[in-house]
Amino acid sequence: MKFSITVTLKKDVLDPQGKVVQNTLTNIGLNLKNIRQGKYFVIEVDEKDPAIAEKNVDEMCRKLLVNLIIEDYKINKL
Amino acid sequence: MKSSVIVFPGSNCDRDIAVALEKMQFKNQMVWHKETKLPKSDLIVLPGGFSYGDYLRSGAIAGKSLIIDEVIRAANDGCLILGICNGFQILTETGLLKGTLLRNKNLKFINKDIHVKVMNSKTKFSNKYKKDEVLKINIAHNEGNFFTGNAHLQELNENNLIAFKYCSEKGNVDNQSNPNGSLDNIAGIYNSKKNILGMMPHPERMVDKLISNTDGVNLFSSLLN
Numbered sequence: 623m624k625f626s627i628t629v630t631l632k633k634d635v636l637d638p639q640g641k642v643v644q645n646t647l648t649n650i651g652l653n654l655k656n657i658r659q660g661k662y663f664v665i666e667v668d669e670k671d672p673a674i675a676e677k678n679v680d681e682m683c684r685k686l687l688v689n690l691i692i693e694d695y696k697i698n699k700l
Numbered sequence: 701m702k703s704s705v706i707v708f709p710g711s712n713c714d715r716d717i718a719v720a721l722e723k724m725q726f727k728n729q730m731v732w733h734k735e736t737k738l739p740k741s742d743l744i745v746l747p748g749g750f751s752y753g754d755y756l757r758s759g760a761i762a763g764k765s766l767i768i769d770e771v772i773r774a775a776n777d778g779c780l781i782l783g784i785c786n787g788f789q790i791l792t793e794t795g796l797l798k799g800t801l802l803r804n805k806n807l808k809f810i811n812k813d814i815h816v817k818v819m820n821s822k823t824k825f826s827n828k829y830k831k832d833e834v835l836k837i838n839i840a841h842n843e844g845n846f847f848t849g850n851a852h853l854q855e856l857n858e859n860n861l862i863a864f865k866y867c868s869e870k871g872n873v874d875n876q877s878n879p880n881g882s883l884d885n886i887a888g889i890y891n892s893k894k895n896i897l898g899m900m901p902h903p904e905r906m907v908d909k910l911i912s913n914t915d916g917v918n919l920f921s922s923l924l925n
Contacts, residue, residue: 635847636881638807686764689757689793691800692847 623667623675624700627683630660635692663687664700672699701924703728703743706771708762713748713784713904720904721745724920733765743780743923744771746787748840748902758801758843759786763793772796780824780923781896785841788888788898797891797898799848804841805881811840813912814879816864816887816901817871823890825897826863827925828918834871835864835915837901839879839887844900846882846889856889863888863897 631637640659647654665682669675679697688695703726707714714730721728729739738744751762762768768790775781775796783791791797804810813836821831829835848856856862864887868877878885880900888899903916 636802636805636845638803638805638881642807686760687756689760689800691798691849692802 623669623672625665625667625676625679626698626700627663627665627679627687628660628696628698629663629683629688629693630658630695632692632694701726701742702740703745704731704739704741705729705745705747706731706733706767707747708733708749708751708765708790710751710753711747711749711786713786713902716902717745717747717784717904720907720916720920723907724917724924726920726924731767733762733767735767736770738767738770738774741774741779743782744774746771746781746783746790747904748785748787751786751790754843757789757793759789759791759793762786762790768794775891775896778893778895782825783896783898784902784904785839785844785900788900789843791896791898796896797889798852799846799889801841801843801900802845802847802881803843804845804879809840809842810844810879811838812879813838814901815867815869815871815877817867817873819862819865820860820890822860823863823894823897824923825890825919826922828922832871834867834869835901836869836906836913837903837915838905838912839901841880841900844880844882846886846900848883853883855892856886859892861890861892861894862886863890864899864901 818829865885906916
């Protein structure tokens with residue numbers, strides 16, 4: 623069973639990399655309102671029960687993949 | 701006084717801190733991160749560097765290494781813990797210190813001598829300094845931009861848990877003297893029991909007049925006091 627995880631910085635946390643990307647996009651003539659940079663993981667787990675699998679992936683997020691002070695995450699079943 | 705320096709793959713200030721500790725008469729031991737037992741120590745140091753190449757987040761992987769459980773246990777028993785630079789990042793990832801270190805605001809790796817102000821001179825780490833004393837000290841990091849929630853910031857202020865703030869040569873804590881965008885110019889913090897200090901500047905680089913200055917010496921002599 624495969625899951626994707628998107629990790630983004632929380633709304634109030636400064637994203638300097640995103641700002642630089644935004645400025646560069648603007649500089650090459652592509653207009654945008656806002657951009658936030660994040661991380662993307664694809665995780666495959668050996669588990670048949672979708673509820674248990676998702677619970678395991680959620681634990682991985684909370685224990686290592688995500689810094690809950692500054693980041694939000696979203697799990698999506700693929 | 702007995703000290704242990706924890707060494708991770710990618711630590712690169714472990715020798716520097718060992719030299720500083722031995723110069724200050726600590727009985728020091730190096731401890732590889734795969735060890736599961738700590739030698740008896742009065743002080744544990746998490747050194748600077750780029751543990752695990754900063755993969756995932758600075759300090760995130762080192763924060764889950766085998767020896768860390770022992771470090772957490774020792775910390776909870778009141779052992780003194782000093783995290784410098786990457787060591788500070790590791791301490792926040794383990795939860796021993798709250799808050800986190802974000803990418804520097806200007807996105808640049810900064811390696812230079814800056815000034816910090818001693819905010820609390822009544823701890824095990826700072827009793828040989830004077831309050832508001834200005835130290836010239838080296839920083840070398842890419843993720844040193846301290847950030848935390850409002851509740852924690854309030855706790856830091858109310859309980860005098862801010863160890864150092866970036867300041868000008870004359871001691872003014874202002875925007876111009878903030879090298880990396882840290883919240884309120886914070887360069888180092890204590891936990892609530894003040895037995896854990898995390899700091900981005902490198903005191904171990906300031907113990908020898910020949911190569912820098914001796915502004916870091918009093919941190920180590922405080923510990924011996």
